[in-house]
Amino acid sequence: TKVCPSGAMHKRDDGFVVVNEEVCIGCRYCHMACPYGAPQYNAAKGHMTKCDGCYDRVAEGKKPICVESCPLRALDFGPIDELRKKHGELAAVAPLPRAHFTKPNIVIKPNANSRPTGDTTGYLANPKEV
Template identity: 70%
Template sequence: MEKQYGFFIDSSRCTGCKTCMIACKDYNDLPTEINYRRVYEFAGGEWTQDGNAWRQEVFAYYSSIACNHCADPACTQVCPTGAMAKHAENGLVIVNEDLCIGCKSCAMACPYGAPQYDAVKKHMTKCDGCQSRVSAGQKPVCVEACPLRALDFGPIDELRAEHGTLAAVAPLPEESYTQPSIVIKPNRKARPVGDRSGFLANPMEV
């Protein structure tokens, strides 16, 4: 592999507007039930009484997540036909639709729920990092659509050098599982992986 590409997610800027989701759905002509990019809302906290007054200690923040084009992707390991594979030039995980038999093994293995079954096409689909755009020197459509520039894309080594190496906050899984090619700038209210003080506030959307 020549170079591993990945996403930078600035959770301190993200307002949960979902423009990235809409742009992705439009660009890929996705049906209602399939979302390659999803915005997770993690919320929690409580109100506490202070004498005759009440003090709020609540929080909420957003993380825009798609396929993380992991360095050690679970989906490629379980695919029986080799339909899930990493692109040699940029490390993006791509589905070969001619080889995919729609067994859903990849969907069950991926801790991020990135591979999704298309009932019309009868095979798995997923974010390919806008492979055609990247090959043409452009950024993925979700990155260019974000109004607050909370997303970026490029060689993961360069993103880590600029923004650090954090790749997981609640409610995402431990990064050690698949070594995701993402860098997260946490919201100031961000909670660590496994946090029990908050909850996923929009489970029906993700």
Template identity: 60%
Template sequence: MNSTKQYGFYVDTSTCSGCKTCMIACKDRNDMDLGILWRRVYEYAGGGFVENGDDTYTQNVYAYNVSVGCNHCSEPVCVKACPTGAMHKRRSDGFVLVEQSMCIGCESCARACPYDAPQLDAARKVMTKCDGCYDRVEKGLKPICVDSCTHRALEFGLIEDLRAKYGDNADVKPLPDSGITSPNWVVKAHKNENQGARIINVREI
């Protein structure tokens, strides 16, 4: 699965405001049908109120947002699950793509992926997913989600450069352990991410 070049994403969950501009920009550029989301912004919330015993309460309520797309993993389980070879990883840039002429829409890749990246286009009966805006990248541009981020919470580049700049953390609760797929993203975790957040689903658009 190793590629000669590997691009990846950096996500700063302490900066993301949850505006969903990245999600909308991606959906608009790719003219997606209702319910198909290659990039999703999840809100995680937790904490509560504790009675102090003197008719007062102390609270530790918090919320934070995580922008999640395909992480173009080094060990993509979607590729392993695909029975036709339609799902594949490119050596030239490390992007995981779908060759739709080979796709039978069985959704095996979607069931395997812990990040819900592959999305079924029910009308065409083929799988779709984030392609890293490879056509933009080939022209020296950034993926549309990164360019559209109003708070600059997203960054894109060679994963080795992102890790040198931001470290190598690829885990943020309550997303699955990065050891499953070796995702090519770096995450700056929110200060409260270890407190047991629960997910609030994204709105269907």
């Protein structure tokens, strides 16, 4: 769903969802609409911000910095078909929203104790890590 009245928050042809900070009016509609809570309002700048997936690095053939710097090597990046072949198809893990709704380009190899999406028995021990 497109909710950004200025067109600042948009999905690029390569799949990255980015915000054009020069066009953003700071209405926060994208934050309200995003099931992941990714767009964040920067009060000092007066506009929304979010991870851009390091699309500039990816264009150079590199991986996003979070993938390259993860000390546990828990993150991977690449074409979604290759990632699903390598890691499986699962994307429905609590506390994420239901995958049939968001159709994410993500694959999750869950911990043996993880719960399915929609499960309400779990909790986040440190919500600031999410």
